[in-house]
Amino acid sequence: MDKSSFFTFSKYISSNPKLKVADLVFFDNFHLIVFLILSPRAREDTAYRLSKQILNNYPIIELLAKADFNIIKEIIRPIGFYNVKAKRLVSFCTMIKSTIKLNSINTYESLMEIPGVGEKAAKKFLTLTSDVQFFLFDSHVIRVFSRLGFSNELIKSIESMKAKDLHVKNITDFSNQISNFGKHVCTSKNPQCFNCELLRICQFGFIER
Numbered sequence: 001m002d003k004s005s006f007f008t009f010s011k012y013i014s015s016n017p018k019l020k021v022a023d024l025v026f027f028d029n030f031h032l033i034v035f036l037i038l039s040p041r042a043r044e045d046t047a048y049r050l051s052k053q054i055l056n057n058y059p060i061i062e063l064l065a066k067a068d069f070n071i072i073k074e075i076i077r078p079i080g081f082y083n084v085k086a087k088r089l090v091s092f093c094t095m096i097k098s099t100i101k102l103n104s105i106n107t108y109e110s111l112m113e114i115p116g117v118g119e120k121a122a123k124k125f126l127t128l129t130s131d132v133q134f135f136l137f138d139s140h141v142i143r144v145f146s147r148l149g150f151s152n153e154l155i156k157s158i159e160s161m162k163a164k165d166l167h168v169k170n171i172t173d174f175s176n177q178i179s180n181f182g183k184h185v186c187t188s189k190n191p192q193c194f195n196c197e198l199l200r201i202c203q204f205g206f207i208e209r
């Protein structure tokens, strides 16, 4: 993809109001971490709904720490890998134990120590709780990039590019908008190539024509 095509892509994604969606609302950082532990390989709406159910039953970490493992498992049963995720929730509570300690978790390094929180989840936490910006990769973003014909080098370099190099105001918003484009337009099955404004710069769309 040349510079001019990248600029076309960036401008279309960042200026399309339909791709801007409101952030999920979390009760507090405890709720956010529960959501992040439930999220891997799961639909966002399912992880969010079940994280709210956990919080409705156990509003603070001290209560979740005393919860029966089998009850936690039953609450999150609709999500994939619920057994592993229930164990991670228990390990998280055993490790952190108190709201006071939970409130001290606000750095990338401290987040990475939480069972079930990896690089992607730690970055998401920081973008939702502070002004820090990260380009957040997910399966939708990767699919869009690969269909458009982004090289591996370009994809790797995007992670460290500054907002001005990407021609956007906010890097996190930009990555979220690409993800929404992948969820609703450039879908995994039946992408809407014939209605897509990126068709003329897209390798996949060109092949499908």
Ligand code: SF4
Pocket: 144, 147, 148, 185, 186, 187, 191, 192, 193, 194, 196, 197, 198, 199, 202, 203, 204, 205, 206
């Ligand atoms: S033309 Fe099709 S494959 Fe290419 S970005 Fe648009 S929807 Fe995706």
